[in-house]
Amino acid sequence: MILTDSSKKKSPKRKTGSFRKGDLGSAFLFLSPTLVIFSAFILFPVFFSFYLSFQKWNMFSGDATFVGLDNYARMFQSAEFWQVLKNTAIYSIGTIPINMALSLWVAYLLNKKLAGKKFLRTAFFAPVIISPVAAALIWRWMYDPNFGLVNFCVEMLGFNPVNWLNEPTAAMFALIIMSVWKTFGINMVLFSAGLQGIPDSYYEAAELDGAGKFAKFWHITIPMLAPTTFFIMIMSMISSFQVFDLVYVLTSGGPLGSTKVLVFYVYEYAFKFFEMGYASAISYFLFALLFLLTMFQIKFMKSKVYGAA
Amino acid sequence: MGGDRYIKVWKVSKKVFLHIIIYAFALLVISPFLWMILTSFKDMSEIYVYPPKWLPERFNFDNYVKAFTAAPFGRYYFNSLVVAFAVTLGQLITCSMAAFAFARLRFKGRDILFYIFLGTMMIPYNVTMIPSFMVLYWLGWIDTYYALIVPGLASAFGTFLLRQFFITIPRELEEAAYIDGASRFQVLRRIIIPLAKPALATLAIFTFMGVFNDFIWALIVVNSEQMQTVQLGLAIFRDRYLTEWDLLMAGSVTAVLPILIVFFFAQKYFIKGITLSGLKE
Numbered sequence: 001m002i003l004t005d006s007s008k009k010k011s012p013k014r015k016t017g018s019f020r021k022g023d024l025g026s027a028f029l030f031l032s033p034t035l036v037i038f039s040a041f042i043l044f045p046v047f048f049s050f051y052l053s054f055q056k057w058n059m060f061s062g063d064a065t066f067v068g069l070d071n072y073a074r075m076f077q078s079a080e081f082w083q084v085l086k087n088t089a090i091y092s093i094g095t096i097p098i099n100m101a102l103s104l105w106v107a108y109l110l111n112k113k114l115a116g117k118k119f120l121r122t123a124f125f126a127p128v129i130i131s132p133v134a135a136a137l138i139w140r141w142m143y144d145p146n147f148g149l150v151n152f153c154v155e156m157l158g159f160n161p162v163n164w165l166n167e168p169t170a171a172m173f174a175l176i177i178m179s180v181w182k183t184f185g186i187n188m189v190l191f192s193a194g195l196q197g198i199p200d201s202y203y204e205a206a207e208l209d210g211a212g213k214f215a216k217f218w219h220i221t222i223p224m225l226a227p228t229t230f231f232i233m234i235m236s237m238i239s240s241f242q243v244f245d246l247v248y249v250l251t252s253g254g255p256l257g258s259t260k261v262l263v264f265y266v267y268e269y270a271f272k273f274f275e276m277g278y279a280s281a282i283s284y285f286l287f288a289l290l291f292l293l294t295m296f297q298i299k300f301m302k303s304k305v306y307g308a309a
Numbered sequence: 310m311g312g313d314r315y316i317k318v319w320k321v322s323k324k325v326f327l328h329i330i331i332y333a334f335a336l337l338v339i340s341p342f343l344w345m346i347l348t349s350f351k352d353m354s355e356i357y358v359y360p361p362k363w364l365p366e367r368f369n370f371d372n373y374v375k376a377f378t379a380a381p382f383g384r385y386y387f388n389s390l391v392v393a394f395a396v397t398l399g400q401l402i403t404c405s406m407a408a409f410a411f412a413r414l415r416f417k418g419r420d421i422l423f424y425i426f427l428g429t430m431m432i433p434y435n436v437t438m439i440p441s442f443m444v445l446y447w448l449g450w451i452d453t454y455y456a457l458i459v460p461g462l463a464s465a466f467g468t469f470l471l472r473q474f475f476i477t478i479p480r481e482l483e484e485a486a487y488i489d490g491a492s493r494f495q496v497l498r499r500i501i502i503p504l505a506k507p508a509l510a511t512l513a514i515f516t517f518m519g520v521f522n523d524f525i526w527a528l529i530v531v532n533s534e535q536m537q538t539v540q541l542g543l544a545i546f547r548d549r550y551l552t553e554w555d556l557l558m559a560g561s562v563t564a565v566l567p568i569l570i571v572f573f574f575a576q577k578y579f580i581k582g583i584t585l586s587g588l589k590e
Contacts, residue, residue: 022416023415023493024416024417025332026410026414026493027410027414027416027419030406030407030410030414030493030497031406031407031410031422033402033403033406033407033462033463034403034404034406034407034463034468036463037403037459037460037462037463038429038463038465039442039445040441040444040460041437041459042429042432042437043429043458044440044444045436045437045438045439045441045444046432046437048440048443049436049437049439049440052439052440059443059446064505068531073471086360092392106331106334109327109330109331110331112327114327114328114331115328116332119335120331120332120335121319121576121586122572122573122576123335123338123339123581124335124338125572125576125579125580126338126339126342126569126572127338128343129522129568129569129572129579130522130564130565130568130569131521131522131524131539131540131543131564131565131568132522132524133522133540133543133544133564134345134543134561134564134565135341135558136563137543137547137560137561138341138344138345138558139341139556141344141345141348141549141554141557141558142341142344144552144554146357146359147356147357147358147359147361148361149340149344149361152359152360152361181338181341184581189580189584190583190584193584216365236387236538238433241433242433242434242435244454244525245524247428248524248525248528248544249547263435263525264436266435266438266439267435267525267528267529270438270439270442271528271529276439276443279439280439281491283433283436283438283439284436285436286430286433286435286436287432287433290433291431294431
């Protein structure tokens with residue numbers, strides 16, 4: 001509103017002057033630093049890595065040779081690729097639901113009257129802001145099979161100690177737990193914002209109708225949070241498919257490749273073996289996969305979330 | 310009467326129970342931090358004990374001294390801070406300029422260009438990572454500050470964030486300045502920027518945190534020890550001192566501390582940044 005009002009009051013001098021010609025020249029000046037950086041490090045790379053995915057090239061010696069779809073064929077025929085894709089999917093499917101349930105629960109509790117809310121919020125958000133490298137290093141120590149805190153708790157609960165980072169299934173589990181710890185604070189903040197956006201009058205009306213706690217949660221909170229939930233799901237999926245730092249430091253993809261994820265695989269081929277073409281093909285596959293999954297979710301959710309309303 | 314009292318007791322105990330639950334959970338969440346800090350002050354003989362011991366016999370700073378002599382953490386720190394400050398300052402400038410163009414200037418194709426900008430946020434970084442490395446290689450910038458700084462000097466997220474803020478600033482002030490003969494650049498510097506301080510603070514904190522915590526980019530473009538950042542240095546430190554948890558935890562504390570301090574004083578900007586990025590849909 002403010003904008004439309006003030007634009008009407010524009011001074012006559014400017015209307016006849018620079019404005020009518022448009023501001024193309026100054027716009028170019030103002031945008032040029034950003035455009036230069038973006039051209040070199042986003043636009044060119046997006047197209048060039050697509051081009052690279054059809055080439056065989058180590059970039060240091062000789063020229064790139066066109067190999068058609070060989071890189072993609074090689075990828076789909078590689079057992080390791082499927083293993084890596086499976087690991088990434090397990091990681092995402094393991095992380096996202098726990099993460100969302102936990103962050104919704106904490107946000108829900110924080111929305112009530114509590115003493116020391118500020119402290120609590122700080123505590124839950126602290127893992128989000130620290131570096132993934134340090135976080136993974138702390139958890140490596142926590143997961144130490146002989147002297148670690150995690151096994152101490154496991155034994156206190158009456159179970160046998162686990163060799164967390166040296167057994168394939170346990171290592172993936174360990175990675176998921178750490179990742180939930182590291183990231184649920186972001187979703188907590190988003191859910192909190194969503195919860196605060198629900199008008200009290202909805203709950204009051206439901207109370208008048210005799211709705212219980214559970215009914216209110218199920219029939220008001222959950223549907224009203226649907227757009228937030230949907231957004232969090234997409235963002236979580238995009239970021240969990242690109243996990244790298246946490247894996248690199250916690251397990252380095254091991255044991256036996258059980259926690260090797262897609263970006264780690266790209267990293268290895270690009271910067272250890274310098275097979276730039278093959279690495280680009282994998283990263284483009286990941287790009288396409290994320291795009292399709294996002295589109296699919298948007299379509300699915302549109303019919304579910306918004307279609308019902 | 311008796312029933313009322315019963316309900317009151319029930320309500321109070323429910324409240325107490327809720328507090329116990331959430332505080333217990335908070336303790337669980339911060340326990341890795343406590344564990345890291347306490348370990349960093351312990352003697353090796355106190356680290357390898359079972360069952361684990363929470364408190365060290367005495368708080369000694371030897372591990373920090375040892376960590377800083379075992380690897381040039383001072384140098385890592387210097388590198389990280391140089392890079393983080395340079396990128397943050399650079400982004401504040403480039404993003405506010407670009408945001409000004411999108412919020413205030415009129416030119417053909419502005420909205421399309423803005424949507425393309427937003428679209429670039431959807432591109433996974435591993436797609437751009439390989440050619441970006443090549444560009445830096447061709448420029449001869451691998452293993453220099455340029456490689457760590459220059460690719461971060463623009464940001465679609467930052468431009469978007471500032472643009473959303475700029476369009477809420479009323480235009481009257483600018484109109485007056487234009488009539489007095491101010492240039493567009495002066496309007497941006499003297500009027501918009503002072504009014505947009507909260508948005509700039511949010512962007513600055515987010516960028517600083519992102520760059521200081523960055524790992525993969527440093528891993529790719531840095532070869533020599535003297536160019537390593539704190540995060541890269543710490544990861545390499547891990548490979549060298551696999552189970553020397555006294556040194557590793559001292560290193561972790563140093564890698565985490567600056568961000569925790571910034572967070573402590575500027576918490577609201579962190580929260581604001583998260584919710585803003587969450588509301589961009």
